[in-house]
Amino acid sequence: MxxxxxxxxxxxxxxxxxxxxxxxxxxxxxxxxxxxxxxxxxxxxxxxxxxxxxxxxxxxxxxxxxxxxxxxxxxxxxxxxxxxxxxxxxxxxxxxxxxxxxxxxxxxxxxxxxxxxxRYPHDRADRLSVMDNYPFYEMDSEELHEVGVGPIHAGVIEPGHFRFICNGERVLHLEIQLGYQHRGIEKLFVSAGDGLHRALLSENIAGDSAVAHGLAHAQLLESLAGLEPPVSLQIERCIALELERIGVHIGDTAALCGDVAYQLGQVACEALRTMVINTTQFWCGNRFGKGLIRPGGSNFPLTEESAAEILRVLEEVDRRYANVTDCIYSLPSVLGRFEDIGIVTRKQATSIGAVGMAARTCGVPRDIRATHPFQYYRKMEINPVMQETGDVLARGMLRALEVRESVKIIRRLIENWRNCAKETGRPQYDLRFRPDCLAVSVTEGWRGEICHVAVTDNDGKLVMYKIKDPSMHNWMALALAVRNQEISDFPVCNKSFNLSYCGNDL
Amino acid sequence: MLKEIKILSDHGKQYVPDLRNQPVSALFRGRPVITADITAAEARKAAALCPAGAIDSSSGAVDLGRCAFCCECALAMPEVYRFTNDYRISATRREDLIIKPGQSEPLRIDESAVRKEVRRLFRRSLKLRQVSAGGDNSCEMELSAAGNVNFDMGRYGIEFVASPRHADGIVITGPVSENMSAALEICYEATPAPRLIILVGTDAISGGLFAGSPAIKRDFIESQHIDLYVPGNPAHPLTFINGVMDLTGRK
Missing domain, CATH: 3.30.460.80 (NADH:ubiquinone oxidoreductase Nqo5 subunit)
Known part of the structure; x- marks a missing residue:
């Protein structure tokens, strides 16, 4: 219309x-x-x-x-x-x-x-606004106390500051201060010398979503250049994206188990994740898929050997992961820590504009693959996996179910890939962009929708590049999830979202 | 109970027995080799191609401290540049990361650049505090993986700890964002001496793709003695563990 x-x-x-x-x-x-x-x-x-x-x-x-x-x-x-x-x-x-x-x-x-x-960008309008004087929400009471955590956390993770206001052990309010990871990456996209430089930047926006961000970028440039990727390339990109989703979801399952001291679940999932990301490495030489997604083509077109390896590994991972998750999510000591913990209601999710996993665990069916399909998803029917309860358990279960779904999707993709003409060419780093226009590209990474927007001037040069990681919306979901929870439940709530710091800070 | 036994029997033995000689996939990009008879024109062409500025335009040498391991040079000029899958590429001296044309022997750390107390104190036990300063979370995840069920660096007494007060050194990832620079320095000051500084990943070693960004502030790193450089984008867990073992003198 x-x-x-x-x-x-x-x-x-x-x-x-x-x-x-x-x-x-x-x-x-x-x-x-x-x-x-x-x-x-x-x-x-x-x-x-x-x-x-x-x-x-x-x-x-x-x-x-x-x-x-x-x-x-x-x-x-x-x-x-x-x-x-x-x-x-x-x-x-x-x-x-x-x-x-x-x-x-x-x-x-x-x-x-x-x-x-x-995020306190280096070129912010007000240079007097600095990390040290962030205006935290405060409550004035003799009975409440504040707990500050970060920017450096106990684990090997990215930096961010969490400020809790607690009544005893109970969290009344959590505020999340970000910006520590700001590298000025949006500006670098505009000043970058060529397409290769930009492609490398795109897979370093958030290394855990190298494929999803890389693809959002490649698709955006192809849109600006009026280039339609060949079918084989579209399929390969979707396979890479689903592999990324499977790898991270299994890794997150391991981390969730680790947080509640369920070691069997943790080590079993760690090993399965290694199998998945090593398969990505088998295909393109990098465990995170860096180097795999490029505008216009690929340096590592899928081969029959890689496709067979992917299917072989996924067959085993699928079976073993189903057994592990079956165990995890029927164990009372795990359920006791996950069930009804860190609830985000459907109403909260829609009001804060939650996307991706955070939305789908509260009954909000937001999945770009289904609603705004891209690449080969346009030719597939994707049914978003849903959960209704919005708690840590729902976010754990969603991962378990999505892994199974993604394995099925990859099987279909490889079947179609085997039947299509192999026309994946070399990457194109010197694409000419249409002048005076605006392009939008959205992908569904494992966290949720990733949106890249670019604007060109009348010479076809980039003048603005905007990146939106799903974390920008979903950090607020974490802040809401811990309200009225014990502060000791924060780690498991945090892991259950596993949001990106650098994706927010850019 | 039967379910658990099934999981364990499927799981089998996961740990990598020999971390020094673990085969990695053929396409893994480790130590590059540059042909000895590279011409001036080829060096110029490769340097112009490299968005990370890792290739010297006169000699054609590759600086692993700047290399993003995208291997575009090897794809464009396969007869000149080639990436082997040798993952032992850590160094104690910054200049050792520069791979010169014709250099084909494996990289081994320069023992003379290791401080004496490092081997005496940390050979059998090394506790490290990781600080991400603008990292993209891939190096961080690989460092976590170094302690997982597969790589299990804990078998050598190498571990990440929660507090700098418990640590023998800090491991820095990321190009060091201005917004994180103060916290990084505080963390280093909180670590008891003698303390190590290990830089992991291309971003940490040189700023990588972000080297020219005004949002980066590297004064602290540049003013300190660096004990170990671990290149990669991200650095592979095997690269990190081997580097640390070499530094501390583990066989």
């Missing part, structure tokens, strides 16, 4: 020319966005702005999960310091985007609950 208020594109399809994107007055823009987001079938993929002339051009990208449309809305604001009426006040999920815009560009929003820093 077309409209004079927004431009419609589809995931990874040809980009939207800037002349085709209607510029709305802010009141109309506000009304349009809030009315869409009031309906659960819509959610915001990205809302950001870039400097254009004497002001800022705002771009809001909204996904329609019902029809698979992606709607692009826009407004322009002069750089005059006047505030905008906040969208967050009526649609809470927008809080992170408005905070990001405020932090990056100094654009104020009226009646936003609290324009807190997101």
């Amino acid at each position: 077309s409209s004079n208020r927004y431009k419609v594109v589809r995931n990874g399809s040809s980009p939207a020319g800037f002349s085709e994107i209607p510029v709305l007055g802010y009141e109309l823009f506000h009304e349009e966005v809030t009315s869409m987001l009031a309906d659960e079938r819509y959610h915001c993929l990205n809302y950001s702005c870039f400097r254009s002339g004497e002001g800022f051009r705002f771009i809001c990208v909204i996904a329609d999960d019902g029809s698979g449309e992606i709607r692009i809305l826009s407004h322009i604001k002069k750089d005059d310091g006047t505030p905008l009426r906040s969208l967050t006040a009526s649609c809470y999920a927008m809080h992170i985007f408005e905070r990001e815009i405020y932090e990056n560009h100094g654009v104020l929003f009226d009646d936003h609950p609290w324009l807190k820093p997101v």
Whole structure:
């Protein structure tokens, strides 16, 4: 359906020319966005702005999960310091985007609950806002105490600061301060010398999602260049993405078991994860799939030998993992630690705009593979795995079920790959982009949807590159999950989400 | 109970018996070899190709401290550049990470660059505190994996600990973001002397792809003596464990 208020594109399809994107007055823009987001079938993929002339051009990208449309809305604001009426006040999920815009560009929003820093980027509008003076929420009481954890944690994980307000052992409030991992990666995409440089950057956005981010990037550039990848390449990319999902999910199962001292589950899953990521290494030489996803082609086209190895390993992993998870999720001492712990309700999940796993464990069927299919998923039927209870158990079970589902998907993919023409060519690092346009690319990584947005100028050069990791939405789900829990349940809640720090901090 | 026994029997023996000589897949990218008769034009071409700036444009040498192990040089010029799957590529001196044309012997650490007390104190037990400073979580996951059921570096008394107060040194991953630089320094100061500094991954060694970013602040790393460099993107668990064993003098 077309409209004079927004431009419609589809995931990874040809980009939207800037002349085709209607510029709305802010009141109309506000009304349009809030009315869409009031309906659960819509959610915001990205809302950001870039400097254009004497002001800022705002771009809001909204996904329609019902029809698979992606709607692009826009407004322009002069750089005059006047505030905008906040969208967050009526649609809470927008809080992170408005905070990001405020932090990056100094654009104020009226009646936003609290324009807190997101990641302290090096080029932030207010250099006086620093890591050390983060405005934490405070409660004034003789009976409460605060617990600060991080940025360096006990385990071998990325840095972030968690500030708990507790009543005895009970957590009343958790606030998560991020930004320690900020490397300025979005700007590097714009300044990068060539396509190879950008491809390497894309798989270093979050190394645990190297394939998912790499693919979002490759698909975006192909969209800008008007390039349709051959079928064999599309299938190979989907196989890589599902392998990544299987590997991480099994590793997370091991970590969850480790947190509740169930050693059998932990070591069995560790070994299975090794088998999976070593298979990725067999295929492309890297356990995380770095080097596998490239724009326009592949350096490691799938071979019959690799395909057979993948099937052989998955056959065994599938069988053994099913036995292990069967054991884990029927053991009373494990269930006692997982069941009804760290609950996120369906209502909370939709209001904060949770995506991916975090949404699917609360009964919200958000899965880009099904709603906005990309690559070879367009030719497949994907039924998102769902859980309803929103607790640690649901997040554990979802992994168990998704691994099984992904194994089935890979079997189908390899079958189709065997029957298709092998046309996967070499990567293309010198793609020419369509000038003056905006492209959107979304993939479903193991955490959830990854959205990359790029804008080109009238020479076809990149002028803006925006990355959104699912963690940007889902960190709030973790903060809500631990409310009214024992603080000792925090580690298991945290592991059950396993969110990305560098994906948020960029 | 029967289910558990089934899991254990399927599980079998998982640990890698000989961490020094474990075969890895053929495509794994470890130590590169550069042909001795590389021409000036080939060196220039390879340097222009490398987005990490790891290849010297006059000699064609590859700096493993900058290399992203994407192997595009080897794909574009297979007769000149080749990646072997030799994973023992750690070094005690930064300059040893530069692989010169014609250099085909395995990399071994320079014993003279190891501080005397390191071997006396840490040979049989080494507790380390890991600090991620802008890392992308792949090196961090590989370091975790070094202690898992397969690689099990704990068998040599090498372990990660929760507090710098319990540690003999720190292991840094990531290019060192400005936002993490102060916390990294505090962590190092909290570690009792004598203490090691080990840099893991290309990002930590040189800044890697992020070297030119204004969000990076490397003063601290650059002002310190580094005991061990462990290259990789990410560094393989076998690279890390072998490097640490070589550093501490384990056979």
